Amino acid sequence: MHMADALINPAVGGTMWLVTAGLIAYCARKVKQTMNDRLVPMMGVLGAFIFAAMMINFSIPGTGSSGHLGGGLILTILLGPYAAFLVISSVLVVQAFFFADGGLLALGCNIFNLGFFPAFIAYPFIYRVIARDEYGTLRAWIAAIVAAVVGLQLGAFGVVLETKASGISELPFSAFVLLMQPIHLAIGIVEGLATAAVVAFVAHARPEALFPAQAVVEPRNSMRPVLIGLLIATVIVGGAASWFASTHPDGLEWSIAKVSGKEEVSGTEDNLHKGLGQLQEKTAFLPDYGFKSTETEAAPAEQTAAEPEQWPTISAGTSVSGIVGGLITLGLTVLIGFALKARRAGV
Amino acid sequence: MGLGQWLEIGRMDELGRLDTPAHRLDARAKVITTIVFIVVVMSFPRYEVSALTPFFLYPFALIALGRIPPGYILRKILLAAPFALVVGMFNPLLDHQVIASVGVWSISGGWLSFASIMLRFVLTVSAALTLIACTGIYRLGAGLERMCMPRVFVVQLLFLYRYLFVIVDEGARMMRSLELRSARPSSLRLRVYGSLVGHLLLRSMARADRVYRAMAARGFDGKIRALHRASFQWTDWAFTGGWTAFFAIARMWNLADALGRILAGGGS
Amino acid sequence: MSHHLVEVRDLHFAYPDGTDALKGVSFRITHGESVALVGANGAGKSTLLLHLNGYLTPTRGEIRIGETPLIRETAAAVRRAVGMVFQDPDDQLFMPTVFEDVAFGPLNAGLPPDEIEHRVVSALERVGMAHLRDRPPYKLSAGEKRAVAIATVLAMAPDVLVMDEPSSHLDPRGRRRLIELLKSFKHTKIIATHDLELVVELCSRVIVLDDGRVVAEGQAVELLNDETLMLAHGLERPHSLRHLHPH
Amino acid sequence: MSHHLVEVRDLHFAYPDGTDALKGVSFRITHGESVALVGANGAGKSTLLLHLNGYLTPTRGEIRIGETPLIRETAAAVRRAVGMVFQDPDDQLFMPTVFEDVAFGPLNAGLPPDEIEHRVVSALERVGMAHLRDRPPYKLSAGEKRAVAIATVLAMAPDVLVMDEPSSHLDPRGRRRLIELLKSFKHTKIIATHDLELVVELCSRVIVLDDGRVVAEGQAVELLNDETLMLAHGLERPHSLRHLHPH
């Protein structure tokens, strides 16, 4: 469920970045307090493993995210929530940078969706409660499946909310939810099975590998109110946002970048495709925002004339100039690139 | 994911070690500039296309300055592209509103936003890739640490990265011997693969442990020390400041359109 | 089926990073010969051996095993005929237990269970590691791994035996056992090694590799006794030959 | 600071899977001594050496390096004093280039850049691998890796040198170079190896390990020349001693 930058707006991305950075700092402090020699290589190698497991993925059409095993739960069981959150974060960072899998702006969202829910919700409130300290028993299997499903469902819902709040994808909210949640239900079951199997395997073949996990403090009860609070806040904010998004298009204006940009579009619903008519009805609101940018307003008046604000009634001439200009600019940048390179070679 | 792709990380590693003006810049300067770049690119309205083009200057400049083979970056972008295609695919289907026309053709908003998504995708991805190719994971790690990233996290990042090679290596070794000793590779049962994966995990864990101990044996205490301690110099300030200014200008004024207007306007 | 002939013609190989490891290697090994491949570190011995069962594909040149040219289509068949012991035993062992590891080859060859059991046990006995059968390979000592790696290949009853430093990490007893074992193996053998004493005992012919090229080839005792040749290519006259006159 | 004394008292160690690898090992090595640790495969040599810098923690018994008992709190200091060459060089090399790898130790010791550069270059020269400085270590040949692994330890200028089969995979020239190098190293050395010729040339004292216990200890030439003792523990009388009378 990696989200790409192309679907996120800076406000949503930035907010999630802040939230995630705070979580990382918090977890880093926690892990440092209980650091032992075993934990470092275990964190690294398990991260690398999860990394590999995540590579087995498939895109979910239209949502801009992909489905794959999350790995958050398994890491949490083996390493404890704090270390696991750090590991998941590092995995996503490396994926974003080296494989262009998941965007940089979306990094905060991705880390939160894939790390926070399994580590701080599914593990302490579901897995621990059901599995207690058993490995490889029926209890443990059930616990892993339920926890994995819940963790992924929350994560998937996070994706939906963040994408909707950004308002770049055309997919309507309900369709989006219908697309994401069932797929992640299936993935969750697979992930739960895989988690239980791996944990049982490790507990059997290398019991000492489980020790570092036990050395790490579990979320103390004092943390729970904070976490629950955070969860509730997320749900409320997300729910409100999605409600606005689905019923009142203008509700999306809460997103900072759009505060001042707002313009009604008139009657364009005549070109509905029959097959997509239903969907289209729900999306009718979508074209009515984002036609121009905040910054456009701030820009000098003489510039606005050339701005996309004019697009709904745009003249052919403007389009042509945009295309010509774009192509020429591209050409120029390539030339500058070559020039820089030539200069270097000459030096 | 194929071995080929894994080997490509090794390639990234080699690029990251080059010594060029782009590589000599402080990692922090490049990180900050890249973040500003991505935020600005993503802040454009959804139908924007032409105004995005001037932004290609940034990745192109880094690729040229850093002597990164453009083909390599291009290949990596193409590898990730299907993903973005799928993302944008629905826009033309769902959004038919005509908002622009070129001659006799009319362009629907869906196609415009699709084009816009693809452009942003290429821009942001190439910026991220060139950042790594011009910095390398170690310099990046050292830079992040000095940007107040928690050390535990940075160490984890570096270890993850290093152990990726360990796992790939262990996995490749296993696959190699497996291949050599199976007469009919297709006949391998799932059970064999299951046990192989489990075994790979255990082997990698054991190896990771040994590698870590070897590091500890040579005085590693969790602090990342870079061989070439860079300090933020005037070039770094100039780099960050200059590009930020350029991004701001290109964000406020549609440079491409202006250019096209001058040329097209002059021509017609 | 006679796979016992090994012929390499003008073999070139460059690693993906551009390292030219082989720069035109040619030789011909006939049925039942026992040939040593010696040379300094980095001379290209391992690289060359990895070509002999199609693990690496030459940049130029060709390889024939028996009558079969080694190309992608024939690789599977050739691999059944050529048993390969890698320089690093970790490369060779991948199953959860020693027994399963040694049984892996015979199992894939589709042998009946009794036969497999028999082969595994006898292979492990021949290398003196029968007591390790239920241990996981990655938890063995270096020498134990080496011995088990040799057993995995013996269990496949190959026509040609290719070994990359088979004696390293073995204790003197294990090394002695290996030498006897190889003496009793009547098929073609190709052994890359720095253990020149082992070469003296086992091999009739020696190929000296340096910097990706064959620089000398001939009778084992004769070549190894040639002090200038040996020193020029990172080698040494073996102790056991010191009583002979230098060549 | 004198770290040159190494004392091991009644060391027991069992691996987590229950394998009893050490069953009560005691010895004392004084300043400047050069001691060989020999024994069959699986005797426990590597396991023992891994205790000497705190990599493994004994189930029972204690270790002193110099005046310092080796416990978790002192492990970091001890590691600075004890330079360790692992049996598998792949475990030792983890940085992206040979140069960075050799520089890792000095860098962590907080040395100034000039000094680091100097140490790295000289360490690589001493093992004959200066030409590899910009290559990634995982792409080297086995012998090249071994030599670089030795360089990483030399660059740290340790007080005590602990080496696990340092000569394996080295070509005869590299092995000769290693022997000269170790001869010139005046501090305490502990070397586990199957290369008994190297022991004859380098070590004054030999400790024979079998099945996790010290079974013999004494003068190198004397012990190695004792044919029955050697054969009983998986060893062999070295060639170079064959002209002497058996003990």
Ligand SMILES: Nc1ncnc2c1ncn2[C@@H]1O[C@H](COP(=O)(O)OP(=O)(O)OP(=O)(O)O)[C@@H](O)[C@H]1O
């Ligand atoms: N994976 C690799 N990628 C790039 N270069 C390699 C790789 N493996 C080996 N080389 C290089 O190829 C050359 C030949 O290596 P090879 O392993 O064949 O040597 P060798 O004769 O087996 O040496 P040794 O006696 O040390 O085992 C060396 O220069 C080595 O550095």
Ligand SMILES: Nc1ncnc2c1ncn2[C@@H]1O[C@H](COP(=O)(O)OP(=O)(O)OP(=O)(O)O)[C@@H](O)[C@H]1O
């Ligand atoms: N990680 C491990 N887990 C369990 N048992 C192990 C592990 N490593 C080694 N052993 C066992 O401990 C014993 C001692 O092994 P060790 O590696 O110390 O032997 P060694 O004397 O170094 O042998 P070699 O000469 O082959 O290197 C052997 O029986 C071995 O199988």
Ligand SMILES: [Mg+2]
């Ligand atoms: Mg080799």
Ligand SMILES: [Mg+2]
């Ligand atoms: Mg050993």
